[in-house]
Amino acid sequence: MLNFLNQGWIGSLIGFIGVLFALYSHYKNRKINELTYTFKSERVVGKNDKAPEDIEIIFKGKSVERVTNTQMTVWNSGNVTIEGKNIVEKDPLRIEISEGQEIISATILEKSRDANDFIIKIDExxxxxxxxxxxxxxxxxxxxxxxxxxxxxxxxxxxxSIKGIKPFNSFPTYESSSIRILPYFTLLVVSVLGIGVAINTASSNTITIMMLILNILGLLVTTINFVFLKNKRRKKPKKLII
Incomplete structure (x- = not known):
C-alpha cells in the first residue's frame, strides 16, 4: 500500500496543500474593518387583548402600553481601529425603534474602557x-x-455609516455556534477514518488510491473551512458578556 505514495501525484498533492495554506495565511493576515452587534429583547410589562381598557400602565411617570427591555452589544470585530471621527455626519450611528414609539431610558451596562468615550443619547x-x-x-x-x-x-x-466599513454585522444571541460546526466536525471525522482505512488496505488499486486522495482533500477542505467558520463567528468579547 505504501508503494504508491512514491508516485508522481503525491508531489502535486503536496503542492495543492501549499496553495491552500498560502491562501489561508493571506486570509489570516489581511486587514479587517468591521463593526458587529448583537441584541436580545424581552417584554417587561404590557397589556394584552384580554386586559380591560381602563387599565393604565405608568412607568417612570409616563403612561405606556408596554415596556420592552432590549440589550444591544456593539463592538469592533475587526483588527483595525475604528475612529469615531469617521462616522458620517449625514448618516450618524444610531439605534432606531418603530416610528411613533418611544425610548424611555438608555444605559450603558458595560464598556471595554473609559478611554473609548462611548456615549449614548436619546434624540430630543x-x-x-x-x-x-x-x-x-x-x-x-x-x-x-x-x-x-x-x-x-x-x-x-x-x-x-462609518467610512471604510461595510454594512454592520449582526446575529441574534440565541444562535448556537455548535449547530453550525456539527456538519464540519462530522466530515472531519469521516475523512480521518477514510484515510486510516485507505492506508491500512493491503491493495494499491486505483479505487484505493482515489479513496485516499479524496479523503485527504476532504480533510484539508474541512479543516480550512472549520478555521474560517471559527473566525466568522465573531465571538463577543469576554469583557462585554454580562
Missing part, C-alpha cells in the same frame, strides 16, 4: 432614536447598551 426631536458615539474602538472593544422602550418588535438594528 425623535424619541424613537438613540444616538451612539465614541472616540475610537480598538479590536474587541465596545459596549453593552440597555434600552427600555415601548416598541413590541423583537428585531432591532444599529444604523448609520
Amino acid at each position: 426631536n425623535n424619541p424613537n432614536i438613540l444616538e451612539v458615539k465614541f472616540d475610537y474602538l480598538d479590536a474587541s472593544e465596545g459596549a453593552v447598551i440597555e434600552i427600555l422602550h415601548t416598541d413590541n418588535k423583537n428585531f432591532y438594528k444599529l444604523k448609520g
Whole structure:
C-alpha cells in the first residue's frame, strides 16, 4: 500500500496543500474593518387583548402600553481601529425603534474602557432614536447598551455609516455556534477514518488510491473551512458578556 505514495501525484498533492495554506495565511493576515452587534429583547410589562381598557400602565411617570427591555452589544470585530471621527455626519450611528414609539431610558451596562468615550443619547426631536458615539474602538472593544422602550418588535438594528466599513454585522444571541460546526466536525471525522482505512488496505488499486486522495482533500477542505467558520463567528468579547 505504501508503494504508491512514491508516485508522481503525491508531489502535486503536496503542492495543492501549499496553495491552500498560502491562501489561508493571506486570509489570516489581511486587514479587517468591521463593526458587529448583537441584541436580545424581552417584554417587561404590557397589556394584552384580554386586559380591560381602563387599565393604565405608568412607568417612570409616563403612561405606556408596554415596556420592552432590549440589550444591544456593539463592538469592533475587526483588527483595525475604528475612529469615531469617521462616522458620517449625514448618516450618524444610531439605534432606531418603530416610528411613533418611544425610548424611555438608555444605559450603558458595560464598556471595554473609559478611554473609548462611548456615549449614548436619546434624540430630543425623535424619541424613537438613540444616538451612539465614541472616540475610537480598538479590536474587541465596545459596549453593552440597555434600552427600555415601548416598541413590541423583537428585531432591532444599529444604523448609520462609518467610512471604510461595510454594512454592520449582526446575529441574534440565541444562535448556537455548535449547530453550525456539527456538519464540519462530522466530515472531519469521516475523512480521518477514510484515510486510516485507505492506508491500512493491503491493495494499491486505483479505487484505493482515489479513496485516499479524496479523503485527504476532504480533510484539508474541512479543516480550512472549520478555521474560517471559527473566525466568522465573531465571538463577543469576554469583557462585554454580562
